[in-house]
Every structure is written in C-alpha cells, then in structure tokens.
Amino acid sequence: MxxxxxxxxxxxxxxxxxxxxxxxxxxxxxxxxxxxxxxxxxxxxxxxxLAHYQSLFSTRIPSKDFPTNIINSLIVGISTGTISIFISVLGAYSLARFPFKGSATFGKILLVVYVLPGIPLLLPIYALLSNIRLIDTLLGLILVYTAMYSPFSVWLLKSFFEAIPIELEEAARVDGASALRAFYSITLPLCVPGIVTSFMFVFVSTWGEYTLAQLIITEGAKKTVPLGLASYMTDQYIEWGPLVAATTLTVIPVLAVFLPLSKYFISGLSAGALKE
Incomplete structure (x- = not known):
C-alpha cells in the first residue's frame, strides 16, 4: 500500500x-x-x-416558535455581517493605505482583542445595553456582535489591501478617477474573497452564539436559533424528536451560505494567512 x-x-x-x-x-x-x-x-x-418537523411548525407559542427563531437569527446574522463588513473595509483600508506610527502594532492588537475571552465582559455589556434600553432587542444583539467580530474582519481584510499594489490606484488617479472611484472600482473588487470570507465568518459565528444571546434576549418572540434549541431541553425532560429535527433545520441556512461561496472562503483564508 x-x-x-x-x-x-x-x-x-x-x-x-x-x-x-x-x-x-x-x-x-x-x-x-x-x-x-x-x-x-x-x-x-x-x-x-415527519411528525417532528410538523410539530416544529405547528407549535407557535412564544416559548417554542422555531420558525420565528430562524427568522430572528437570519436578521441578526445578515445585519451583523453587513455592518461588520462596512466597518471593517473602511478600517482595514485606512490601516493599509494610511499607516501611522504604531499602525502595525495596532493591527495585531485587533487580533488580540478578538481572541480575549468574552465572559468577563458580560456584566459591562449588560449594564451598557440596559442603560441605553437595548436589552431584549435584536438591535442590541446586533451591536454587540458587531463589536465582537469586527476586529477579526479588520485584521483579515488589512492583509488583502496591503497585497494590492497601490500603483493600480495611482494609475486610475492619473486617468482622472477620484480617490473614491479608484477604491470601489479597482481595489474593492480585488478584495472580494476577503470580504466574502469575513462575512461568512461573522454570519456563522452569530448563528451559533449562545452565551450573549441568552444574556441579552429573554422574550420568546425574539429568541435566536441557539435559544430556540435550548427551549426543547428542561431539567425534567428533553424533547429529543423536535430537538434533532430543529438541529437538522439549523444547519440548512449555514450550508446555503457556505457551499456556494466555499471557494471564496477557502481562498480568502489561505490568501489572508499567507499575506499576513
């Protein structure tokens, strides 16, 4: 052999x-x-x-409303991904094209901030959201997730922008393009693999996050998928049938996002790692 x-x-x-x-x-x-x-x-x-799947869609009480849980997670995941990408593109481009003293160290600090454990931040996050009345709202969850996952996206996209020759933008400027037009017509399209990778990372991370969601969301109608799955498990009994059916359905949106864009995700991670 x-x-x-x-x-x-x-x-x-x-x-x-x-x-x-x-x-x-x-x-x-x-x-x-x-x-x-x-x-x-x-x-x-x-x-x-198909009884377990039928029960998921026929049981629509506030504490167990799985279709609403999926919709809430889609809203949170897509919104967080979109906002994070917007912030990360601007931040990464600024760090790559307009370096300042200590900018390289600042870029590494972004990664350190991301890998730090979030448990010690639970109390400050709850106090902050409580003060601005965003507890038990999807907007509060979106803002927290954006703050959590944007540093990694900035760190990843920064390496993409640094790898794109600045001469391409300068040539466009010579031809009469403004700085903004050179950015979104030339530089931004070349960073599509990194942007897709960052979006998928944020979406998948928010889709399965449980701790912060449990802290911020208490109302049944606003629960996300992880909280919806937890509702089928109690101290006395676990509803295994609906639980495994819901778990199966939970994977579908992730696969729907990942499979069509997997080539961008793999190339984005590989390229980002090599460039860094």
Missing part, C-alpha cells in the same frame, strides 16, 4: 468520524420518539415519519 493511498484512507476515516454525528442527527429526525429512545437504536429509521 503506497503512501498516497494511506493518506486517502486516513482522510476518509477522519471525515467519517467527524460527519457521523451529523448523519445520526439527520436520520434520527425521521424516527419516531419511541425509536429514538430505544435501548437498541438502529442507524436508519424503521418507520420514517
């Missing part, structure tokens, strides 16, 4: 181990409650049913 074949086998085994829980959840969502709870579970459903 040659080395190439061994590597392929190892990769397939690792992928199988990583993906098996997802397949188990998806297949379990089509099982009856009795089949899910049996002591001798089978991989494939013996009597497939």
């Amino acid at each position: 040659n080395k190439e074949l061994k590597r392929k086998i190892i990769v397939l085994l690792v992928l199988a181990i990583m993906l098996f829980p997802f397949f188990w959840i998806i297949l379990s969502s089509f099982k009856s409650s009795r089949e899910i709870m049996t002591m001798a579970p089978s991989l494939f459903p013996q009597d497939p049913t």
Whole structure:
C-alpha cells in the first residue's frame, strides 16, 4: 500500500468520524420518539415519519416558535455581517493605505482583542445595553456582535489591501478617477474573497452564539436559533424528536451560505494567512 493511498484512507476515516454525528442527527429526525429512545437504536429509521418537523411548525407559542427563531437569527446574522463588513473595509483600508506610527502594532492588537475571552465582559455589556434600553432587542444583539467580530474582519481584510499594489490606484488617479472611484472600482473588487470570507465568518459565528444571546434576549418572540434549541431541553425532560429535527433545520441556512461561496472562503483564508 503506497503512501498516497494511506493518506486517502486516513482522510476518509477522519471525515467519517467527524460527519457521523451529523448523519445520526439527520436520520434520527425521521424516527419516531419511541425509536429514538430505544435501548437498541438502529442507524436508519424503521418507520420514517415527519411528525417532528410538523410539530416544529405547528407549535407557535412564544416559548417554542422555531420558525420565528430562524427568522430572528437570519436578521441578526445578515445585519451583523453587513455592518461588520462596512466597518471593517473602511478600517482595514485606512490601516493599509494610511499607516501611522504604531499602525502595525495596532493591527495585531485587533487580533488580540478578538481572541480575549468574552465572559468577563458580560456584566459591562449588560449594564451598557440596559442603560441605553437595548436589552431584549435584536438591535442590541446586533451591536454587540458587531463589536465582537469586527476586529477579526479588520485584521483579515488589512492583509488583502496591503497585497494590492497601490500603483493600480495611482494609475486610475492619473486617468482622472477620484480617490473614491479608484477604491470601489479597482481595489474593492480585488478584495472580494476577503470580504466574502469575513462575512461568512461573522454570519456563522452569530448563528451559533449562545452565551450573549441568552444574556441579552429573554422574550420568546425574539429568541435566536441557539435559544430556540435550548427551549426543547428542561431539567425534567428533553424533547429529543423536535430537538434533532430543529438541529437538522439549523444547519440548512449555514450550508446555503457556505457551499456556494466555499471557494471564496477557502481562498480568502489561505490568501489572508499567507499575506499576513
């Protein structure tokens, strides 16, 4: 057995181990409650049913309204991603094109700020949002997420702008283009992989974030997907059927965003890492 074949086998085994829980959840969502709870579970459903999916959309009480949870998460994720990209593009371009004394250190500090644990900030964040009356609002959640994820986006996009020769913009200026037109006609299109990568990172991060969402959102009608999933788990009982069905549906929007743009995401991360 040659080395190439061994590597392929190892990769397939690792992928199988990583993906098996997802397949188990998806297949379990089509099982009856009795089949899910049996002591001798089978991989494939013996009597497939859509009852769990039907219950997700038929149960529309404030504490359990999964369609509304998905809509709330989409609003938060898309809004946060859009605002973060707008801020990050301006910040990254400024750092790349208008360096100042200590700008390189400042760029690295942005990454340090991102990796710092957020738990110590929970109390200050809650106090701040409470003072400006944004507790239990999607806007408050969007603003907090924007502040959390923008530093990483700035750090990533900065390396893209630095890699684009400034001579391209200077040539456009010589041809009569304004600085703004040279920016959005020449420089910005070349940074599309980095922009897409940053947007996907922010969207996926907000989609699965639980701690801050639990702190800020208390009203059932404003809960996001992670809080909606938690509503199927109580101290006394776990509704496994609706829970696995909701988990399956939770993955769909992420795949819908990631798969069409995966080539930009991979090239963006690789290019950003190499340029930095």
